[in-house]
Amino acid sequence: MPKQCDEIKSNYCFTNSDEKFLLQMRPELESCVDTFLDEFYKFIFKFEQSAEFLNDEKVIARHRGMIRQWYLDLFSGTYDISYFMKLYKIGEVHVRLGLPTHYVNAAFNFVRVFVLGCVQKKYQDDSNLTDRIKAVERIIDINLDVLTCSYREEELSRFLSLSKIEKGLLGFLKKVSSYFNYLLAGALVMVAFFAIGLFGYDVYLLVSGETNIEKGILTTLGSLLILWAAIELINDEMKHLRGGSFALEAFITLAIAALIRKILIYSLSSEHATDVLMYGLLVLCLSVSYRVISIKEKSSKKETH
Numbered sequence: 675m676p677k678q679c680d681e682i683k684s685n686y687c688f689t690n691s692d693e694k695f696l697l698q699m700r701p702e703l704e705s706c707v708d709t710f711l712d713e714f715y716k717f718i719f720k721f722e723q724s725a726e727f728l729n730d731e732k733v734i735a736r737h738r739g740m741i742r743q744w745y746l747d748l749f750s751g752t753y754d755i756s757y758f759m760k761l762y763k764i765g766e767v768h769v770r771l772g773l774p775t776h777y778v779n780a781a782f783n784f785v786r787v788f789v790l791g792c793v794q795k796k797y798q799d800d801s802n803l804t805d806r807i808k809a810v811e812r813i814i815d816i817n818l819d820v821l822t823c824s825y826r827e828e829e830l831s832r833f834l835s836l837s838k839i840e841k842g843l844l845g846f847l848k849k850v851s852s853y854f855n856y857l858l859a860g861a862l863v864m865v866a867f868f869a870i871g872l873f874g875y876d877v878y879l880l881v882s883g884e885t886n887i888e889k890g891i892l893t894t895l896g897s898l899l900i901l902w903a904a905i906e907l908i909n910d911e912m913k914h915l916r917g918g919s920f921a922l923e924a925f926i927t928l929a930i931a932a933l934i935r936k937i938l939i940y941s942l943s944s945e946h947a948t949d950v951l952m953y954g955l956l957v958l959c960l961s962v963s964y965r966v967i968s969i970k971e972k973s974s975k976k977e978t979h
């Protein structure tokens with residue numbers, strides 16, 4: 675860690691003069707600590723799950739005391755191994771609690787904006803204002819780096835805890851799944867071409883008079899709808915290949931488009947009234963599934979943040 679802590683400082687170009695500037699600014703920034711704390715909690719309690727973590731008065735009071743100390747330590751002028759160990763421990767506590775990294779990053783953004791605002795206000799006529807700002811930026815970035823390092827290590831340790839066979843199997847499955855995904859993308863392009871063929875055929879039937887105008891127009895519209903849904907599916911598959919999540923909704927959209935095409939065609943004759951009703955019911959069920967899946971996706975995206 676001592677070597678690591680020097681390396682971190684040097685990578686951020688954090689020098690002795692930064693340490694001196696921070697220590698010099700301590701009295702001015704100490705005078706803002708209460709405002710900082712009030713605004714910090716106002717800010718973090720806007721996060722949806724904050725109240726689940728800081729869930730009673732005792733925990734909030736304890737956290738407030740610890741944040742106060744952490745804020746004052748930013749301007750202690752001493753950034754040795756024990757300072758870094760403390761930061762690392764804060765990160766570990768947050769990881770153990772399951773606090774999303776996004777919350778820590780957002781809270782840091784608040785800290786940065788607040789502290790820089792104070793520095794600019796208090797030192798607006800100071801010839802060293804730029805260096806003071808640089809020193810603040812560096813110490814805040816170093817803090818964020820060390821605090822979030824535990825999150826990265828947690829991810830890494832999950833991977834490292836796998837046995838050799840498990841890692842090999844994981845790598846193999848990843849490769850196989852990526853090949854299948856390319857195969858699926860190719861098949862989707864083929865479907866899009868078939869949809870173009872279907873559209874062309876519908877236009878041909880309409881123009882040649884083999885089908886009546888009303889039916890011809892509705893059928894052509896239906897095949898255009900399928901073509902649109904197939905293109906959407908290809909777009910989603912491209913996102914999936916770039917590392918996005920699997921687009922189940924796009925498949926449902928395609929199925930809905932195909933059913934709507936059938937409804938459009940059957941709706942012209944009274945003989946197919948039951949078919950229209952059945953297809954309508956299917957479209958309703960698929961639309962409900964679509965809605966449920968998109969709500970679930972949205973809430974899981976929020977959780978991972």
Ligand code: HEM
Nearest residue numbers: 718724727728733736737740744763764767777778781782
């Ligand atoms: C600038 C960002 C933050 C800093 C510097 C910070 C600092 C700290 C510190 C110093 C501790 C005590 C660690 C220990 O026990 O050694 C702690 C614990 C904790 N933090 Fe944070 N924190 C930050 C953001 C947040 C946010 C955004 C939340 C929740 C929304 C949060 C929730 C907690 C909780 C629940 C604990 C455990 C409190 C206890 O039971 O004692 N922290 N944090």
